[in-house]
Amino acid sequence: MPSRARTGLQPCKEAGVLLDWDEFRFVKAVAEQGGLTAAAAQLGINHSTAFRRLESIEAQLEMRLFERLRTGYVPTPAGLAMIEAAGRIETDVARFSRTVAGQDQTPSGELRVTAPVNLASGFLMPILASFCTRYPQIRIELILAEEALNLSRRDADVAIRASRKPSETLVGRRLTGLAWAVYGRAGQAYDDLASEAWVVPSPAVAGALFTPFIEAQAPAERIKLRINTLTGLTAAVAAGIGIGPLPCFEADSDPSLRRLSGPHPEIGADLWMLTHPDLRHAGRVRAFMDHFAEAILPLRPRFEGR
Template structure:
């Protein structure tokens, strides 16, 4: 039987509802407690209190995790909608702020955060020292609708209708290595035998291999003895002479320790997009930072 509830008979406590929502999404009390920045016992008491208040069991314990009961599943849709409404209310309120002073959170990939953002943020701090900045350096996609960031620098255009985006520019990636490494492997070209050449990859999938082979190379997993999802580690490995890696021209051409490898190979195209929530476009602080980032990244 599906869960039905007379909301008029309940004294609503959003903290309990939020505890339930995050626990359902994270799958365990420990993960939810970390996400909410509270202790696990406190979170557990809030979930227990909600169950007692509603008179239903919302979770069943499975191993070390939790699974929703049928009543919990039915309630989840309602609470999730309430959470989204609360986010929209917060976004709308913050979007009406006309003060330049205050915090802004920027999400960017590891390379963009390390190499492209610092000079832009230096200008930002000089022009508006009242704006404080948090940078989330991650290759994962931050959820702007859940306020994981205010502005995101991305390599793709968002599809969510509540987000606005501006394409800043197109970029190009190249292969780089140290001169010493290239000398050791005979300074190969794209048409040479690359059996003795090491490349540095992102992971053990064939995505990068397939792309490079589409440009005319003949690579296999054997060419990638070193992989890491961390872009800064990849780049440092290239600079230390461990092999050939991909980097944007902005960063690669400015690094004196490396030079382009296989220079006759076609570049790897990519785009740079700035993304923010639509309701934040009315915020004076948000607009100032967004426009300054767009100008800086366009260079």
């Protein structure tokens, strides 16, 4: 009879049954999403399949894993125990995956890169194009996201991230400063910036980094538009809704915009390229990080607003 370790199944001591890792992952998704509909969408299955799957798992265990409430699915004590076990399994699987990937010295295979949305069109694509030409054996999966993906779980292999203080659990290098200034619509006269209408990021953006600056610069009654993401700020200013803070690397090259101030250090940040320590020696990761850092050097004045 095969051992549990060799079958890849995880024991459930309470009911004396064995459950596959996929069942643990499924229960964890239900808990994180708060119900079957969102969990099914995340896992790429339909709602009826998810319903039958949960019913089957609970039948095997002979106990409920979730209380079905109007506000969502709430884990029972048994459900919490299974979710905690799923977290431990997920961590072990990710660690093993990173270890294997980190030992591959050949610059080939798939590389998952994440970057902010607003970096994609302006400068990122030409760098990716030259990289693909230089390393034809590497296939890139680009994940554009406002939020920071979890590199420990291998949501991505390399992160290009704007930050003032990147996570100490990651390794990498600072590429350049990221300057921000106040911009308005090109061809429009501006006398007193405080009296102008403003377009600003909401307090939810970047950990409220912009809030003190906005409070000091723009009276509340002059704020015409708040946006809960950095995406769209440039278009809003260019459309004439109001003036507002924008990244210099993006706004200075836009002929529909006009810079109205020098860089404001209090809303500036740095551009970092980061990876997990287990992956830093992988051939494809090292090749990408070296190529990207080299390509950024001549662009630093643009990013720093010089």
